[in-house]
Amino acid sequence: MTRVFISRDAASLSLGAGRMASMIATEALARGLPLEVVPTGSRGLFWLEPLVEVETPEGRIAYGPIRPSDVVGLFDADFLSGSAHPLRLGRLEDQAYLSRQTRLTFARCGIIDPLSIEDYRAHGGYAGLGYALSLEPQAVVDEVKLSGLRGRGGAGFPTGIKWDTVLHAEADQKYIVCNADEGDSGTFADRMLMEGDPFCLIEGMTIAGLAVGATRGFIYIRSEYPHAYRAMSEAIRIAEKAGYLGSSIMGSNRAFTLETRLGAGAYICGEETSLLESLEGRRGMVRAKPPLPALEGLFGRPTVVNNVLSLATVPWILAKGARAYADFGMGRSRGTLPIQLAGNVKRGGLIEIAFGATLREIVEDYGGGTATGRPLKAVQVGGPLGAYFPASMLDIPLDYEALAAEKGLLGHGGIVVFDDNVDLSRQARFAFEFCAAESCGKCTPCRVGAVRGVEVMDRIMAGIEPEKNFEVLDDLCTLMTDASLCAMGGLTPVPVRSALTHFPEDFVKPPRIQAAAE
Template sequence: MKRVDDKSWVIKVGLASCGIAAGGSRVFGVFKSKLEGKDLDVELKPVGCIGMCYREVLVEVSSLKGRVFYGQVTPERVERIIDQHIIGGQPVAEWTVPQEEIDSFMSRQKRIVLRNCGIINPESIEDYLDSGGYMALHKALTKTPLDVIDEITRSGLRGRGGAGFATGVKWLMTRKAAGSPKYVICNADEGDPGAFMDRSVLESDPHSVLEGMLIAGHAIGATEGILYVRAEYPLAIQRLEKALEQAREKGFIGNEILGCDFDFNISIRQGAGAFVCGEETALIMSIEGKRGMPRLRPPFPSVSGLWGRPTNINNVETFANVPWIIANGAGAYAAYGTDKSKGTKVFALAGSIARGGLIEVPMGISIREIVNEIGGGTASGTAFKAVQLGGPSGGVIPASMSDIPVDYESINKTGAIVGSGGMIVMDEKACMVDVAKFFLNFTQDESCGKCTFCRLGTRRMLEILEKITGGEGSEADIATLEELAAEIRKSSLCGLGQNAPNPILTTLKYFRDEYMEHITARKCPAKKCQALITYIIEAEKCPGCGLCIRYCPVNAISGNKKEPHTIDPDICIRCGLCNSICRKGAVIAV
C-alpha cells in the first residue's frame, strides 16, 4: 500500500453492479482521464458496494484530514470535484452526503460480512491481504480441524442462506462422515427476488468467500471446493475468476497450501436459471448434470452429497463470516445478536424506502429501527404498511408488528422467515393480494414439478388469487386457499413447496380485510389490481400535452392539444402507462 501523507488523496468509486448500472464506470473513466497529466498525489481506486445504493454513483474522497462521500455523482460533476476539493482543498458541499445521513445509515450497523465491501479493490489480492486477508487461513491451519469446528460451533453461526442450521454442526457431520473425497460447495445461487446480499459480497470482496471455503475445507477434510453461482451475476463470476487466479498464484489455493499438508482446489459452476437449485440437493443434481430436482433427505448431503460423497454446502454470507470468526474468536462474534441467533445479518433493503441499500445489522434489532432509522422511512414519505421478508418462501409482517426483533425464532413466529435477507418495504400503494399473487406466480413457475401438490397446488392457488384480483372472488375461495396451503406444506419434499404458501398465509393473517374488500366490495384499496380500477384524467390538472395519447397502446385516450384529454374506459386496458408517464399527475386510478 502506498505511503500516505497529508497531501495525498484516495478517491474510491463504487463499482458493484448497482454502481455500474447507475453510471459508475463512466464516472471512474472521467476521473481517470481528468487526473492524468495533473501533478496530483491521488490514488484512484475501484471498490465494490459501499452500501448506500440509493446514492449511487457514490464516490469517496479521503485524505489524512478526513473523508467525504459524494452521492449521485455524474461524469459532469467530476471536474469540479477535482478542482475544488483535491486541488483547492474545499469539498463541494452541495454534492456531498451529509454527515448526519451517513451516521443514521451507518451507526446501527455492525459490518462483519461487509467488512471490506466498498473499502478494498475487489480485484486486488494485495488490498485483501493489507486488510488482514488470509490471516485467518494461516491461523486455522495451525489448529486441528476439530478445534476449528469447535470455534465455529461456539460462535453460534447459523446458515445464512435461509434455513438457519448451525454451521458448526453441519461441518462436524461432514467431518465425521465416511467417504472420500469430500466436497465443499458454496451456494451462490441467490434466487430470491429482492435479494442481492450474495451478489454484493461476491462483487465487493470475493476473497473473503474463498478464504471461508478454504477454512471449511481444512476443517472437514475436503480437497475440492465448488462455487455454484447464478448465471445472472456475470460481474460476480468475473471477479471470482480473477480472485481464484490470484489466490492460486499466491499459493492459497492448490497443493500443500502455506506449506501445510493441505490440498484444496476451487472451481466455479454457473447456474442455468432455476430457482429450485438454491435447494441443496437440487443444486447437487445440477452440478452432476441433471435436472435440478430435490430428493428426499436423509441422507443429508453431509453424508451423501455430490457424487454420493460427503458434501458440505454453505451460503456465500456464511462463508464470508468464517474468516472473521477465526481471526477474532467465537466470543467476539457471539457478543452480537440474541440468545439463539448470534452475530449479524446482511439485509438487502429495497422497495419503497428512502435509503435502500445493503446493510448489516446485529441480530435482534427491530424491523422498525431498520426501516425508520437506517432506511429513513418510506420513499413516498407515507407510513409504511408492511415489510416482506424471505422472498417467495417468506411472508409479510405488518408495520404494527415492527417492534419485534429480527432473529430466527421471532420472525418464524410471525409466519415469515428471516430467509436469505431480502427485505422489501411496502407503503400504502402496495396491494397485499397482488403481492401474494406475485410470489405465487413465481413459485408455480419455478416448481420443479416433482411433487404433485407443489406443481398443481401452487397453480390452483395462483388461479384463485387471479380470480380474486380479477373481481370474481368469493368467500369460499379463502377457505380453499387455506386448505390448499396446508396440503402443499404437508406434501412437498423441499423448502420451495413447503414454504410456497407463506406469502398467502401471512397476507391472509394480517391483511384479511384487504382480501375481503376485493371479494365483497370488488375494490382494490391500493388501486393496483387492474380489473378493479378505472383510470381517469383530472381535467384541471391536464395541460393537454398529448404524451399519454402517444403512449396509450390501445388508443383509448383522446383530446385536442392544450385541452384536457379523456380516457374511454371501454377501450382502456388499465395498463397504467398513462399514469406513469404523466408529468402533472393528472391520470389517477379510481
C-alpha cells in the first residue's frame, strides 16, 4: 500500500488541495492501485501548493504545485514510486527554504496526521508532559523561565514570569486560557499549528495547568478560522478518550480539562482582557490593568493567558531542556520565531528560525522578492499595528529590541510585502480606518481618535491645508500613543508615523479643487 500525504490546512484547501486529494484517490481506484491518503497539516511552502508527498524508501518525495490537469500525467509517470516528472520537487527537507529553518515549535506540522495521537507520540509528542509530571510545579515554571521564552502573541512578556505569578496566587480555581484570536493580517502560524499539530497545543496547555495549579483551560479561536476550530475540538475529544485530558492525566490523578470557544469577529478580542470579557459572555471591552489577569483573570480567578505559539513551544522546552532552547536566538530574544511571510511575495510561507535574522534574509533569500516582480517598496512587520519599513531598512534584525529601536514592533511575527504600487498615505489612512472599525470603544483616544485620524488623512490626501493637518496628525498620534487604554489605540500611530517618516513623498498631494471637507 503506497502512502501519500496531502495537507488539509485551510490555506492548502484554498489552493485546491481538497479537490486534488479526491482526484488522486479516484484515479488510483480506477487504475487498481492500492493507495492510502494521509491528511496532514501544511509544511508552509505555499507557492508549491497544492502538493502531494509520496512515501518512498528515499523519504517523502513531493510533487507540486499540482493543477487538476496534472493528475493523470503524474500517474502515467508512476509518481507513486517517486519517479521523474516536471513537478517532482524531491524531498521537501532538501529545499533550501526548509533546510535552513530550525523547526522546533513546528517540528511535526505538515508531517504527521494532525488527528492521530499515535502519530503525535511517535514523533516525540507527550515526552514533555511525561517529564513535567515528574517535576514539582515550581520546577516546571523554572524550566520555562530558564528557556527565556517570551509571549509570542506580540507583547513579548516572559512566559515563565507570568506562570510564576499564577502559581503563587491563592485561589479555589485557576485557568489556562489560550489566545487563538490571531487577527493580525499577515499572520497564520497559530492557525497552521492548530490545524497541523493540535495535540502540541493541548500538551502545552496541560503542562501549563500542572505548573500553575489550573485544572481548566479554554482555547479562544477566532471565527474566521473554522477549520482550526474543528481540528482543535476534535483533537480535544481524542485526547480525552486517550486519557491525556480529564480527571487523571496519563494516570497521574491530576486533572486538566479543555474547551474550545469560538470568537465572533472582533479584532480587539486578541487583547487579553477583552478576550476574557468575551469568554465570560460580554462585549469584548478592554479591562483596565491592574489587576493583572494573572491575579484576577477569567471569572475573577488567577489566569494564564498565553498565545498559541507560546504554549505550543512548552512541550519542546520540557522534552529537550530549557538550555537547549535558550541556545537559539540573540540578546533577550531567545529561541526560535515562527515568521510568517505574506502579501506580495514570490515565496510566502512559514519560516521558523532563531531570532536575529534580518528582514532582508527573510524577504529576499526566503521570499525571493515580490510576487509581481516589481520593485519592493515597503514591508509591514508585526501586523496592522506594526511599522512600515522601506527597502533601504531591510537590514534590521528580527528581535524584539532591535525592532523597538526602529520604532516598530515584532508583534506576532508577520511580515507583509508591498511592491511599488502601494501608496503609504492610503495605508496610514487604513490603519485609522481599521482602528475605528475594531476599537472596543471603551477609551476616548482610541474610539474618537481613530475616526478623527481617518478625517485628517482624508484632508491630507485631498491636499487640503497640509501643514495644519500634519500638525493635527502628529498631535493625534501623540495623544493616542500616550492615552489609550490598550495596544489597539496605543499602537495605531505606529504604522501611521512609520509611513509618514519613511515615505513622506506619498503624503504630498496636489490640492483638489473642491468644496472644503468640513
